[in-house]
Amino acid sequence: MSLSRREFIGIGGGAIAGITLAPGLRLVELARARSPEEAATQMQRWGLLIDIGRCQDCDVCVTACRTENGWYGHNRPATDPQWIRKVTLKDNQTGYVESLPVLCQHCEEPPCVDVCPTGASFKRADGIVLVDKHICIGCRYCMMACPYKARSFVHEDTINQKSYAPRGKGTVESCTLCVHRVDAGKIPACVEACTKDGNQAMVFGDLKDPNSGINKHLAAGPSTPLRPDLNLNTGVRYRGV
Amino acid sequence: MAHAHYRNLEGRSLGFYAVLGLLGAITFAGLGAALYMEHHGHWVTGMSNQIVWGTPHVFAVFLIVAASGALNVASIASVFGRQLYKPLSRLSGLLALTLLAGGLAVLVLDLGRPDRLIVAMTYYNFKSIFAWNILLYTGFFAIVAVYLWMMMERRMNDYSKPAGMFAFLWRLTLTTGTGSIFGFLVARDAYDTAVMAPMFIVMSFAYGLAIYLVVLIASMRWSGRELGDVVFGRLRNLLGVFVAAVLYFVTVYHLTNLYITQRHGIEGFILLNGGAYTKMFWLGQVLIGGAVPLVILFSRLGQSRALVVLASMLVVLGGLAQMYVTIIGGQAYPMPLMPGKEVVASSFFDGMVASYSPSLPEVVLGVGGIGLALVMATFAMKVLPFLPQSLSDADADPHYKAA
Amino acid sequence: MQKIRLMVFGALAVAAAGWLAAAPVLAAETASAKSAIGPVIKTYKGDKCVEPTEEMRRNHMKKILHQRDETMHKGIRTRKYSLKNCIDCHADPKTNSVLGENGFCESCHEYAAVSIDCFTCHSSSPEKNGQPPKAASTDPAGLMEKTISSAVMGTTNGNQP
Ligand code: SF4
Numbered sequence: 076m077s078l079s080r081r082e083f084i085g086i087g088g089g090a091i092a093g094i095t096l097a098p099g100l101r102l103v104e105l106a107r108a109r110s111p112e113e114a115a116t117q118m119q120r121w122g123l124l125i126d127i128g129r130c131q132d133c134d135v136c137v138t139a140c141r142t143e144n145g146w147y148g149h150n151r152p153a154t155d156p157q158w159i160r161k162v163t164l165k166d167n168q169t170g171y172v173e174s175l176p177v178l179c180q181h182c183e184e185p186p187c188v189d190v191c192p193t194g195a196s197f198k199r200a201d202g203i204v205l206v207d208k209h210i211c212i213g214c215r216y217c218m219m220a221c222p223y224k225a226r227s228f229v230h231e232d233t234i235n236q237k238s239y240a241p242r243g244k245g246t247v248e249s250c251t252l253c254v255h256r257v258d259a260g261k262i263p264a265c266v267e268a269c270t271k272d273g274n275q276a277m278v279f280g281d282l283k284d285p286n287s288g289i290n291k292h293l294a295a296g297p298s299t300p301l302r303p304d305l306n307l308n309t310g311v312r313y314r315g316v
Numbered sequence: 317m318a319h320a321h322y323r324n325l326e327g328r329s330l331g332f333y334a335v336l337g338l339l340g341a342i343t344f345a346g347l348g349a350a351l352y353m354e355h356h357g358h359w360v361t362g363m364s365n366q367i368v369w370g371t372p373h374v375f376a377v378f379l380i381v382a383a384s385g386a387l388n389v390a391s392i393a394s395v396f397g398r399q400l401y402k403p404l405s406r407l408s409g410l411l412a413l414t415l416l417a418g419g420l421a422v423l424v425l426d427l428g429r430p431d432r433l434i435v436a437m438t439y440y441n442f443k444s445i446f447a448w449n450i451l452l453y454t455g456f457f458a459i460v461a462v463y464l465w466m467m468m469e470r471r472m473n474d475y476s477k478p479a480g481m482f483a484f485l486w487r488l489t490l491t492t493g494t495g496s497i498f499g500f501l502v503a504r505d506a507y508d509t510a511v512m513a514p515m516f517i518v519m520s521f522a523y524g525l526a527i528y529l530v531v532l533i534a535s536m537r538w539s540g541r542e543l544g545d546v547v548f549g550r551l552r553n554l555l556g557v558f559v560a561a562v563l564y565f566v567t568v569y570h571l572t573n574l575y576i577t578q579r580h581g582i583e584g585f586i587l588l589n590g591g592a593y594t595k596m597f598w599l600g601q602v603l604i605g606g607a608v609p610l611v612i613l614f615s616r617l618g619q620s621r622a623l624v625v626l627a628s629m630l631v632v633l634g635g636l637a638q639m640y641v642t643i644i645g646g647q648a649y650p651m652p653l654m655p656g657k658e659v660v661a662s663s664f665f666d667g668m669v670a671s672y673s674p675s676l677p678e679v680v681l682g683v684g685g686i687g688l689a690l691v692m693a694t695f696a697m698k699v700l701p702f703l704p705q706s707l708s709d710a711d712a713d714p715h716y717k718a719a
Numbered sequence: 720m721q722k723i724r725l726m727v728f729g730a731l732a733v734a735a736a737g738w739l740a741a742a743p744v745l746a747a748e749t750a751s752a753k754s755a756i757g758p759v760i761k762t763y764k765g766d767k768c769v770e771p772t773e774e775m776r777r778n779h780m781k782k783i784l785h786q787r788d789e790t791m792h793k794g795i796r797t798r799k800y801s802l803k804n805c806i807d808c809h810a811d812p813k814t815n816s817v818l819g820e821n822g823f824c825e826s827c828h829e830y831a832a833v834s835i836d837c838f839t840c841h842s843s844s845p846e847k848n849g850q851p852p853k854a855a856s857t858d859p860a861g862l863m864e865k866t867i868s869s870a871v872m873g874t875t876n877g878n879q880p
């Protein structure tokens with residue numbers, strides 16, 4: 076059977092890719108890649124720590140995300156999608172200015188999921204919040220509910236989508252934490268880009284693994300979610316906001 | 317009063333067809349606008365990633381709220397046992413159905429994927445207040461339809477009272493549900509308040525009755541039927557009370573928000589420095605939708621039917637303004653990313669008042685919803701006896717004595 | 720002569736009736752006979768589909784739907800019944816797509832008047848635009864999705880069935 080052979084090689088190749096190949100691109104070694112037939116489980120919760128002190132005045136993370144996931148705009152800023160963006164904040168008291176990337180925070184209690192009428196917005200077992208575009212009706216209630224403006228509505232026809240990041244007019248989309256890469260045992264494109272660029276402002280990893288790099292970083296210094304007043308226990312945390 | 321007599325609209329005059337044609341044209345224009353929006357995608361509208369709900373939602377929510385309010389007249393008769401309102405009940409039920417249909421049509425046609433309506437009906441997330449609303453709306457159709465049937469079928473008349481009671485409770489839930497759509501948005505300062513739901517109920521009383529009055533006066537007059545001063549006066553006074561109650565709730569809502577320091581930003585935005593939204597609030601919602609109608613309804617001006625119709629229409633306009641301020645103003649005001657920090661730069665309009673101007677297709681779609689509601693009501697009045705033969709003083713109130 | 724003609728006619732009539740009754744399914748057979756009418760059923764890679772042709776004709780949508788939910792919600796990314804797999808084998812190398820007048824998906828769906836909702840979001844082309852898939856061993860980056868999509872596949876072009 077040509078198929079099973081094909082599949083076998085696919086799996087083998089993937090496992091090898093996850094473990095041995097592409098070294099040096101990874102800030103945190105993931106324990107191992109799940110094999111394709113294995114479902115994501117609650118044993119893991121993927122998270123991101125963004126160190127604003129290291130975050131430069133650049134946007135390689137944004138560019139990397141756009142290239143990876145193919146969310147090109149039409150030069151219409153109000154309706155063009157943005158899965159991740161750079162925001163500059165100023166302290167009202169001290170005038171201190173800082174720059175940080177904002178993306179879907181992969182909340183543990185996601186308001187977008189609570190309000191979605193069809194269940195299209197959902198949280199995967201491993202904490203990644205996604206939109207199932209197959210059942211999204213485009214009501215935009217999730218966009219009303221998200222405190223971080225993390226979501227975009229696809230306002231026009233799409234072409235040349237990536238096979239692993241389908242997107243289409245009339246549905247809502249947002250950062251997937253590069254779920255297709257994570258499933259393959261790799262880190263999100265933004266983290267990879269930031270790391271490669273030498274800034275190393277982002278750490279990705281498993282929040283449930285006590286020995287993961289991200290947990291060591293989190294234990295070593297202060298961090299906070301955006302809008303801590305909302306108590307959403309976000310998967311993305313910031314240091315030095 | 318023994319038995320009210322009902323009769324279909326003749327529906328053969330040129331005037332009838334003119335009305336039907338006009339309303340039909342408005343409806344079709346709305347449909348065309350929706351097709352245009354779906355074909356090109358939402359970027360051709362004024363809506364964006366900042367203002368995700370726009371003018372269609374203003375009309376849709378208004379119509380849905382008004383629909384539950386239109387049922388009130390029937391509820392007064394069946395639940396509170398006021399005989400005077402009995403002959404008014406059928407029209408009340410009818411308008412409740414058609415207004416809801418109009419509102420839902422607008423809501424659905426504005427979806428990113430209206431073709432997936434079936435998905436909305438088959439996949440439910442029971443945590444979502446939106447999903448509950450879908451059930452509430454569907455149930456409302458069924459219950460009001462049954463209620464109407466019990467009112468119209470003599471053998472079932474006995475059951476109309478419990479049915480009316482049930483419909484009344486259902487409609488209270490429905491409006492609470494509609495209000496809660498906004499009340500559940502914790503992230504947005506304008507919405508996250510418990511006053512939202514009761515405020516929506518009171519608003520529904522006013523909007524529903526305003527539309528009811530216009531339709532009643534117009535259809536009685538155009539079909540050459542008498543509408544006596546007793547019924548007219550009661551409905552007029554009732555509308556006045558409802559409009560005053562809306563103003564009261566709006567005051568409470570803003571006072572509550574002013575009490576909470578965190579909300580001073582949004583309050584200042586709506587009440588003082590929000591540009592179009594501030595104008596829309598004071599001129600549209602308070603003056604046109606509240607103060608002017610109150611003056612007309614409670615003064616000698618209220619003797620004039622024409623002026624009362626005008627007042628009702630002003631209430632409708634004020635209601636639309638109120639929805640605009642609530643829905644669009646509430647989104648335009650920026651959300652903070654971090655308490656105590658201000659956004660000074662962003663490629664995604666963080667920290668800025670989002671700009672929005674309604675586009676033509678959006679407005680046409682919204683007005684189309686009103687057209688759909690009215691064309692359905694007009695047509696239904698022709699095929700079934702919804703309208704009482706007479707609402708003259710003698711018919712309405714046997715104890716009435718000409719002064 | 721007359722008899723033969725009648726027989727041919729009768730056979731044709733029966734065939735036509737059957738063809739009408741099960742148009743979407745049987746239409747495929749007709750098409751393979753290079754008829755001008757009907758969908759274009761062609762595969763360009765591999766010698767066999769993941770399931771027997773009959774099964775795929777009737778139930779491909781069920782399999783894709785099931786796989787869709789598995790992948791979307793659970794992260795199960797087996798390749799066998801994935802849309803990606805369909806596209807990789809069935810895309811026309813000339814147009815690099817399963818859509819278009821002679822496209823594998825579109826021609827049949829058009830013919831059967833069943834709308835496809837996949838390609839409003841999914842790309843209709845195989846992963847590597849325009850380039851033939853490489854063998855796994857030559858994949859230098861070792862990136863998994865690349866590894867999968869370029870895993871060894873038969874390269875014989877063939878018409879099916
Ligand atoms: S950041 Fe927004 S979109 Fe992401 S999980 Fe939280 S509420 Fe949902």
Ligand code: SF4
Nearest residue numbers: 191211212214215217
């Ligand atoms: S737009 Fe889609 S994902 Fe968002 S709430 Fe509506 S159905 Fe759910």
